Amino acid sequence: MTSTKLKYMPKPSSPGYNTMKKKLSRIWLALTSLILLTPRAVCAASGEVKQIVIVADTRNLSGIMAWWTNLYNESHGWFTLLTVVIVPLTGILLGMLADLVMKRIGIDLKSRELGEL
Amino acid sequence: MDWLYVLMPISGVEIFWPGLIILGLGVGIIGGFFGMGGAWMVTPALNLLGFPMAFAIGTDIAHMAGKSLISTVRHGKFGNVDYVLGLIMLVGTVGGFEVGARIIMLLEGMGYVDVVVRWLYVVLLTIIAWTVFADIAKRRAKEKAAAAEGKTLDASTSGLEWYKTLHKIKLWPMVHFKVAGITCSAWVPIIVSFATGALAGILGIGGGLIRMPALVYLVGCPTHVAVGTDLFEVAISGLYGAFSYTMKGRTELVAAMIMLIGAAVGAQVGTVATKYIRGIGIRVAFGVAVISCALSVLLKLVQPLVPSMKGFLDWTASALVLTMVTLMSSYIFLRMLQGARRELAAKKVKQP
Numbered sequence: 150m151t152s153t154k155l156k157y158m159p160k161p162s163s164p165g166y167n168t169m170k171k172k173l174s175r176i177w178l179a180l181t182s183l184i185l186l187t188p189r190a191v192c193a194a195s196g197e198v199k200q201i202v203i204v205a206d207t208r209n210l211s212g213i214m215a216w217w218t219n220l221y222n223e224s225h226g227w228f229t230l231l232t233v234v235i236v237p238l239t240g241i242l243l244g245m246l247a248d249l250v251m252k253r254i255g256i257d258l259k260s261r262e263l264g265e266l
Numbered sequence: 267m268d269w270l271y272v273l274m275p276i277s278g279v280e281i282f283w284p285g286l287i288i289l290g291l292g293v294g295i296i297g298g299f300f301g302m303g304g305a306w307m308v309t310p311a312l313n314l315l316g317f318p319m320a321f322a323i324g325t326d327i328a329h330m331a332g333k334s335l336i337s338t339v340r341h342g343k344f345g346n347v348d349y350v351l352g353l354i355m356l357v358g359t360v361g362g363f364e365v366g367a368r369i370i371m372l373l374e375g376m377g378y379v380d381v382v383v384r385w386l387y388v389v390l391l392t393i394i395a396w397t398v399f400a401d402i403a404k405r406r407a408k409e410k411a412a413a414a415e416g417k418t419l420d421a422s423t424s425g426l427e428w429y430k431t432l433h434k435i436k437l438w439p440m441v442h443f444k445v446a447g448i449t450c451s452a453w454v455p456i457i458v459s460f461a462t463g464a465l466a467g468i469l470g471i472g473g474g475l476i477r478m479p480a481l482v483y484l485v486g487c488p489t490h491v492a493v494g495t496d497l498f499e500v501a502i503s504g505l506y507g508a509f510s511y512t513m514k515g516r517t518e519l520v521a522a523m524i525m526l527i528g529a530a531v532g533a534q535v536g537t538v539a540t541k542y543i544r545g546i547g548i549r550v551a552f553g554v555a556v557i558s559c560a561l562s563v564l565l566k567l568v569q570p571l572v573p574s575m576k577g578f579l580d581w582t583a584s585a586l587v588l589t590m591v592t593l594m595s596s597y598i599f600l601r602m603l604q605g606a607r608r609e610l611a612a613k614k615v616k617q618p
Contacts, residue, residue: 173438177452205276214520218275221515229512232328232519236508239523240332243530244339251534255613256606261344261490261541 274518277321283524285315290329290525294532295595298337299539300552301493302474303330303500306559307591310584312521321518324511328522330472331504333529338497340537346494348445348487354452355499358459359466359473366467384567387469391560394479398553401425401483402546429486432458446487446495458484472507474500475559478552489545532595539598542605551594558590 205218221228251258271280289311293304305326312322341347373379404425412419429448437451462480466473474496481492511517540548565583569576 177439206278207275209273210275214273214275217519221276225513225515228515229509232512232517233331233505233509235519236328236332236522236526237335237505239526240335240530241339243332243526244336244534247336247530247534248340251538254606255610256538257609258340258538259343261346 272520272524274317274321274520276515276518277318279316279318281316281521286521286524287528289315289591290333290528291532292528292591292595294333294336294529294534295536295539295598296532296555296591297330297333297474297497297500297529298340298533298536299493299548299598300474300536300555301337301341301478301496301500303327303334303472303504304474305330305472306475307587310587311591314584314588317518317521320516324508324514324516325518325521325525327472327504327507327511328517328519329525329529331501331508332522332526333533334497334501334504336530336533337537338494338501340534341490341494341497341540344490344494344537344541345445346490346540347498348443348491348495349498350441351443351446351455351485351487352495352498352502354441355455355459355477355495356502358456358461359463359477359499359503362460362463362465363467363473365460366464366469369464369468383469384563386465387563388560388567390465390469390476391556391563394476395553395556395560397426397479397483398549398556402550405546426483428483432484433486446485446491448486450486455485472500472503475556479549482549489548490540493540493548535599535602536595539602539605542608543601551597555590555594558586562586 205221207215207218207222210218220231248258270282270284272283273280289308293308296302296307297304303326305323308326308330309319309322312326313319317325338347342349370379370383373382402425405419405423406425408423408425409419432454433448433450435451435454437453439452440449441452442449458480459477462473462476465476477499478492478496481487481496482489485492487495508517543551562583565579565586569579572579
């Protein structure tokens with residue numbers, strides 16, 4: 150994480166400076182609350198999804214697939230929790246694996262020399 | 267050839283799994299290179315592979331979260347991610363997305379949603395493509411003018427300098443973004459991300475397609491940092507999107523995992539390729555991708571005018587997107603190979 154350096158408005162002595170600062174602080178607080186209270190909006194998804202209950206057919210499944218489908222049918226909460234844990238974990242594991250392969254090839258994976266032009 | 271198909275346990279459809287790996291690979295490369303989730307490419311492709319649309323969206327978002335995380339970690343190690351800027355922009359994206367979603371509901375009530383969304387898409391993509399190429403043309407003109415005076419243009423000089431005007435706004439709090447190397451009022455990235463978030467909400471996309479150029483031209487980020495920072499935002503929003511869609515029962519984890527196998531490799535290739543290509547090259551390739559995306563949307567827009575050709579136009583639009591994904595990912599892959607070869611050869615020369 151990089152450090153953030155705050156610099157204030159250029160003329161603190163000017164009239165109305167404190168009032169403006171107070172107003173901006175309030176807006177700042179409101180925006181922070183917004184991000185904390187309405188994470189739904191962060192969703193990268195498209196459109197609204199209608200609330201229809203879909204039941205998965207487990208008759209042709211066995212083993213882990215049957216267990217997974219049963220979990221979906223029985224508890225969307227657990228199903229969701231496992232999904233959002235498994236996806237980033239798999240991403241990180243596969244990423245680390247690809248990293249190892251790249252390193253073995255000999256590519257420098259920590260620096261970049263090229264800029265804009 | 268039954269072994270080439272896998273039954274998706276939730277949606278109950280049989281899917282050609284090598285197609286999922288190839289799709290993951292291609293979009294992983296493009297996403298890691300341009301700094302976007304790529305929903306506009308993946309959702310129609312998943313639909314073509316046989317997923318119902320709702321599952322195509324949910325599965326795409328779940329795989330996007332994992333893939334963007336891989337790319338963000340890699341970009342972070344290259345020093346391409348400004349986490350502070352990313353977090354600040356998240357504030358604007360949240361508000362903007364909510365406003366965009368409300369505008370969509372309003373349009374839905376008026377019965378104009380489809381036509382407005384598609385035309386807005388085309389107009390926006392045209393503006394982005396124009397911005398990319400106008401910037402390059404203007405930079406070249408500046409270069410020529412400098413050469414005529416016997417001077418050399420500074421490497422940091424860009425063609426379009428809208429961000430310089432925005433940086434003149436000295437509204438509290440002023441923030442220095444160390445990785446991006448810019449100092450501006452925090453309101454600049456917040457307002458920019460609010461606007462891009464609103465547009466993303468209206469268009470029903472993640473927003474990387476709009477946010478990446480906005481970071482470059484309006485916030486003033488170097489291209490590599492814009493790509494990395496945007497991916498950081500995509501990873502966070504993708505994870506929340508995955509949560510939201512899975513709660514509604516529209517995510518096929520098995521498909522997302524298969525796609526991730528390809529995407530893990532693709533994301534590394536795309537990200538490492540940015541190491542060997544200059545910022546301006548990334549922007550040109552991005553401009554080309556945006557043009558093909560705009561053309562595919564345009565093909566869908568003209569369908570009501572020629573209903574007899576609907577099937578053909580639909581097929582052409584999908585074929586155009588898939589051809590673009592194939593060509594662009596092949597180009598990025600080849601450039602990455604060339605760069606890696608050069609690097610390894612240079613290492614060999616240095617070693618005694």
